[in-house]
Amino acid sequence: METLRERKKQRTRDALLRSAVELFTTRGYERTTVDDIAAAVDVSQRTFFRYFAxxxxxxxxxxxxxxxxxxxxxxxxxxxxxxxxxxxxxxxxxxxxxxxxxxxxxxxxxxxxxxxxxxxxxxxxxxxxxxxxxxxxxxxxxxxxxxxxxxxxxxxxxxxxxxxxxxxxxxxxxxxxxxxxxxxxxxxxxxxxxxxxxxxxxxxxxxx
Amino acid sequence: METLRERKKQRTRDALLRSAVELFTTRGYERTTVDDIAAAVDVSQRTFFRYFAxxxxxxxxxxxxxxxxxxxxxxxxxxxxxxxxxxxxxxxxxxxxxxxxxxxxxxxxxxxxxxxxxxxxxxxxxxxxxxxxxxxxxxxxxxxxxxxxxxxxxxxxxxxxxxxxxxxxxxxxxxxxxxxxxxxxxxxxxxxxxxxxxxxxxxxxxxx
DNA sequence: AGGCTAATGACAGCCGCTGACAATTGACAA
DNA sequence: TTGTCAATTGTCAGCGGCTGTCATTAGCCT
Incomplete structure (x- = not known):
């Protein structure tokens, strides 16, 4: 967590996780697409898959x-x-x-x-x-x-x-x-x- | 198993299952596509999904x-x-x-x-x-x-x-x-x- | 300031899976 | 036997998850 880079990475990961969980618990898992999650964080779909397998x-x-x-x-x-x-x-x-x-x-x-x-x-x-x-x-x-x-x-x-x-x-x-x-x-x-x-x-x- | 129709269905299901298992155990699961299985039985991919979810x-x-x-x-x-x-x-x-x-x-x-x-x-x-x-x-x-x-x-x-x-x-x-x-x-x-x-x-x- | 490296975006493409509709084929009665 | 009905299948179009590739951007370090 030293450098700016690391802090930024952590923040996007957290943001993705937060948006994912929020969408899953409201809309449901199947009815939430990865694109939805990525869009909510304003990140490309590809980036999502760089943080989560x-x-x-x-x-x-x-x-x-x-x-x-x-x-x-x-x-x-x-x-x-x-x-x-x-x-x-x-x-x-x-x-x-x-x-x-x-x-x-x-x-x-x-x-x-x-x-x-x-x-x-x-x-x-x-x-x-x-x-x-x-x-x-x-x-x-x-x-x-x-x-x-x-x-x-x-x-x-x-x-x-x-x-x-x-x-x-x-x-x-x-x-x-x-x-x-x-x-x-x-x-x-x-x-x-x-x-x-x-x-x-x-x-x-x-x-x- | 009375009618011809039922026997035919059973045969295609068995054939699909056989081909699937054979391919899975030789080539591996991930390296076998549904198209491979369907092709081995000479059936459309769509038909495979009518027999297996x-x-x-x-x-x-x-x-x-x-x-x-x-x-x-x-x-x-x-x-x-x-x-x-x-x-x-x-x-x-x-x-x-x-x-x-x-x-x-x-x-x-x-x-x-x-x-x-x-x-x-x-x-x-x-x-x-x-x-x-x-x-x-x-x-x-x-x-x-x-x-x-x-x-x-x-x-x-x-x-x-x-x-x-x-x-x-x-x-x-x-x-x-x-x-x-x-x-x-x-x-x-x-x-x-x-x-x-x-x-x-x-x-x-x-x-x- | 400028070179280096890590992170991201954009794009193309594979694969699993589904809906819709048309074509085919067996079942069954007239 | 033939014609009608229903079941099975093929075709096509399309979505969503996921990956490889390459160019672009942005933080790092001297």
């Missing part, structure tokens, strides 16, 4: 930002915590600092609404799931290192993270369909779903 | 076929089995009858190689993950009905299926990267990974 990358950019913070949060967890507990605390912690990160670029409101856009748009949901898998691979490596394991020989890190991710995905999905669609509700849902995941696998579901 | 649907069609059988297998499981056990037996059973289903359209070899193509091609992997999530929703409904639960009030069916699906995804992914890339190896991996998933969540990973 594709239309979908612009839609998921905020998410990726938050995800990075989550990964760092996992890394920052004390080594004595059990893996699943570390993941649990890392997510919940991320939700706390989320506000600050997001609002440097767009209003929190827009970020939340993007969740629903993603969930409603097949191609975006697909891309989102793929990103999530990549994230899981990264986190599995973090956990493996924490515990001193070789991931190529021991599948447990990947398995644990995949299971955790699965629970989080169900949480996310159900959350976006709720009336109380805010951070506090997400927090509660996350906690209860993580609690119920274990029993759901082992216990009988039929009421005793 | 998109290029990716043709790439995942075989997989969807197998998935349907898996869902039926779950439905067919005796009601006294615990949910996770029913899923486990259903998958393993599916792998047994897989051969017959697939070989009605393409050689089994092609089907297996498509796994790697999917895993290597970001856009295909994304679509595959989305399909998997839809499958999980369906299966959750099946389990909920088996156990007499209301999915809207009780998250356990979705959670259990999501966790099961997560383990299967890790299995799939690791399997495609192995030397012994055949059905028998997949069988073994599935069994051991499903065994290790539980302990991976609760036990300490550090050697005692």
């Amino acid at each position: 594709g239309k979908d990358e612009a839609a998921l950019a905020l998410h990726d930002l938050v995800t990075e913070r989550f990964i760092e949060a996992v890394r920052a967890r004390p080594a004595h915590e059990a893996p699943m507990e570390a993941l649990r605390r890392a997510v919940l912690g991320s939700w706390d600092t989320l506000n600050e990160i997001v609002e440097e670029v767009v209003p929190l409101e827009w970020f939340l609404r993007m969740y629903r856009v993603i969930e409603e748009t097949p191609v975006l949901l697909a891309a989102h799931l793929r990103h999530s898998e990549e994230t899981e691979e990264t986190i599995a490596r973090v956990l493996a290192e924490r515990e001193g394991l070789d991931m190529d020989a021991d599948p447990r890190p990947r398995l644990a993270v995949a299971v955790f991710g699965a629970v989080m995905r169900v949480t996310e999905r159900q959350w976006t369909r709720r009336e109380d669609f805010d951070l506090e509700a997400m927090r509660e849902l996350t906690i209860t779903y993580l609690e119920q995941a274990g029993p759901a696998l082992t216990d009988s579901w039929r009421t005793h | 998109g290029k990716d649907e043709a790439a995942l069609a075989l997989h969807d076929l197998v998935t349907e059988r898996f869902i039926e297998a779950v439905r067919a499981r005796p009601a006294h089995e615990a949910p996770m056990e029913a899923l486990r037996r259903a998958v393993l059973g599916s792998w047994d009858t897989l051969n017959e289903i697939v070989e009605e359209v393409v050689p089994l070899e092609w089907f297996l190689r498509m796994y790697r193509v999917i895993e290597e091609t970001p856009v295909l992997l994304a679509a595959h993950l989305r399909h998997s999530e839809e499958t999980e929703e369906t299966i959750a409904r099946v389990l909920a009905e088996r156990e007499g639960l209301d999915m809207d009030a009780d998250p356990r069916p979705r959670l259990a299926v999501a966790v099961f699906g997560a383990v299967m995804r890790v299995t799939e992914r690791q399997w495609t990267r192995r030397e012994d890339f055949d059905l028998e190896a997949m069988r073994e991996l599935t069994i051991t990974y499903l065994e290790q998933a539980g302990p991976a969540l609760t036990d300490s990973w550090r050697t005692h």
Whole structure:
């Protein structure tokens, strides 16, 4: 961020991202063309593609930002915590600092609404799931290192993270369909779903 | 399959699917255009899109076929089995009858190689993950009905299926990267990974 | 001030995909 | 058998995402 050039680049990127998210959350993803976004920032379409690999990358950019913070949060967890507990605390912690990160670029409101856009748009949901898998691979490596394991020989890190991710995905999905669609509700849902995941696998579901 | 018309339709669909899979597994997905596929069957590009909603649907069609059988297998499981056990037996059973289903359209070899193509091609992997999530929703409904639960009030069916699906995804992914890339190896991996998933969540990973 | 390099715009073109309409071909009854 | 109806296909035109190329502009550095 030193030179004028770098500041200018950052500003156009932010402007593109802002316009993209605004258009996606109002007009919808499919009904927004890349030309629309570029025009809103008064930039050529070609320039858009120099900042984002594709239309979908612009839609998921905020998410990726938050995800990075989550990964760092996992890394920052004390080594004595059990893996699943570390993941649990890392997510919940991320939700706390989320506000600050997001609002440097767009209003929190827009970020939340993007969740629903993603969930409603097949191609975006697909891309989102793929990103999530990549994230899981990264986190599995973090956990493996924490515990001193070789991931190529021991599948447990990947398995644990995949299971955790699965629970989080169900949480996310159900959350976006709720009336109380805010951070506090997400927090509660996350906690209860993580609690119920274990029993759901082992216990009988039929009421005793 | 009664009338000539229906038989003809089935034949062109099969031919398109066969050509698509052959081209994808040899030339690669991205390097194969829809025009290539249509030309190989001597049909217009427009006709291809009348049979497949998109290029990716043709790439995942075989997989969807197998998935349907898996869902039926779950439905067919005796009601006294615990949910996770029913899923486990259903998958393993599916792998047994897989051969017959697939070989009605393409050689089994092609089907297996498509796994790697999917895993290597970001856009295909994304679509595959989305399909998997839809499958999980369906299966959750099946389990909920088996156990007499209301999915809207009780998250356990979705959670259990999501966790099961997560383990299967890790299995799939690791399997495609192995030397012994055949059905028998997949069988073994599935069994051991499903065994290790539980302990991976609760036990300490550090050697005692 | 002037040369260097990075960022942008303009243009052409490929590919996936869709709508519309005309032509063809099988189904079915008179 | 033939004529009518409906389903299948081909053709064409066009949009939108995305990329390569090259000329132009604008910040950087001595």
